[in-house]
Amino acid sequence: MMSDNKAILGKLSEAIVELDIDSIVGLCESAIDSGVPPYDIVINGMAKGMEIVGNKYEEGEYYLAELIMAGETMKEGMTYLEPHLAESEIEKAGTAIVGTVKGDLHDIGKNVFVSLLRAQNYDVIDLGVDISPDQFVEATKEHKPNIVAMSALLTTTMVEMENVVKQLEEAGLRDGVKIIIGGAPLNQKYASGIGADAAASDAVEGIRIINEWR
Numbered sequence: 001m002m003s004d005n006k007a008i009l010g011k012l013s014e015a016i017v018e019l020d021i022d023s024i025v026g027l028c029e030s031a032i033d034s035g036v037p038p039y040d041i042v043i044n045g046m047a048k049g050m051e052i053v054g055n056k057y058e059e060g061e062y063y064l065a066e067l068i069m070a071g072e073t074m075k076e077g078m079t080y081l082e083p084h085l086a087e088s089e090i091e092k093a094g095t096a097i098v099g100t101v102k103g104d105l106h107d108i109g110k111n112v113f114v115s116l117l118r119a120q121n122y123d124v125i126d127l128g129v130d131i132s133p134d135q136f137v138e139a140t141k142e143h144k145p146n147i148v149a150m151s152a153l154l155t156t157t158m159v160e161m162e163n164v165v166k167q168l169e170e171a172g173l174r175d176g177v178k179i180i181i182g183g184a185p186l187n188q189k190y191a192s193g194i195g196a197d198a199a200a201s202d203a204v205e206g207i208r209i210i211n212e213w214r
């Protein structure tokens with residue numbers, strides 16, 4: 001029985017690595033039918049595959065296209081699993097609020113990061129794109145996240161990140177959260193300068209940083 005589960009989890013991981021979006025839901029379905037706990041399907045199945053994809057990306061074997069496709073494949077599986085996950089006892093890793101800052105409509109990278117976060121068992125509130133500092137503050141009040149994550153792809157919008165940090169400070173919410181920023185134009189120096197905790201140049205690095213905070 002145990003070894004059966006192991007084989008199923010291996011197949012799930014493999015499907016993510018092979019970007020096999022057509023079979024991921026079927027594999028999740030048969031895993032559920034075989035009694036594999038939904039949590040295992042996510043963490044020891046698909047997320048394991050995502051980890052491998054991340055390594056391949058960092059080693060230069062996979063490119064952004066594969067990273068995105070793997071994220072999409074995982075998303076398909078997650079959509080199927082969501083009702084099952086809600087039923088089961090899962091220890092959440094934490095809550096994260098994610099959004100692309102005001103004036104910026106780029107969301108492909110943010111969406112990759114959101115998929116990876118969900119795979120790590122975070123509750124993710126994805127605010128979407130063009131999110132104002134007020135919206136970040138309101139969402140932080142409402143959802144009490146441990147992480148606030150911002151994305152920006154434009155040099156003209158990255159300045160909005162500083163406004164978000166400032167307004168979180170003014171609202172007395174800054175000390176309760178860790179702030180991570182991401183997107184092509186950003187680096188650690190910029191993050192320190194605006195009072196954010198970290199910057200990540202890619203989504204996999206972002207996940208690694210966040211897991212170090214746990």
Ligand code: B12
Pocket residue numbers: 064067068103104105106107108109110112113149150151152153154155156180181182183184185200201202203204205206207
């Ligand atoms: C696709 C794209 C668009 C699409 C966006 C579609 C969408 N739904 O996102 C469209 C066509 C709408 C668009 C519009 C514009 N774009 Co554009 N766009 C791009 C392009 C080609 C790819 C971006 C992308 O999706 N990459 C793939 C993803 C996976 O990578 P990523 O975004 O970098 O994300 C990764 C990391 O950065 C990180 N990450 C991202 N966010 C976060 C957040 C956190 C918390 C973490 C941890 C990590 C993380 O993780 C991701 C995966 O590792 C880039 C060029 C490029 N090669 O980057 C230009 C680019 C970003 N765009 C640019 C420009 C100028 C514009 C426009 C102003 C063009 C115009 N004149 O109208 C408009 C602005 C619209 C707006 N207000 O936002 C410039 C920005 C220049 C600059 N330095 O400011 C670029 C660099 C092109 C260029 N060389 O000129 N764009």
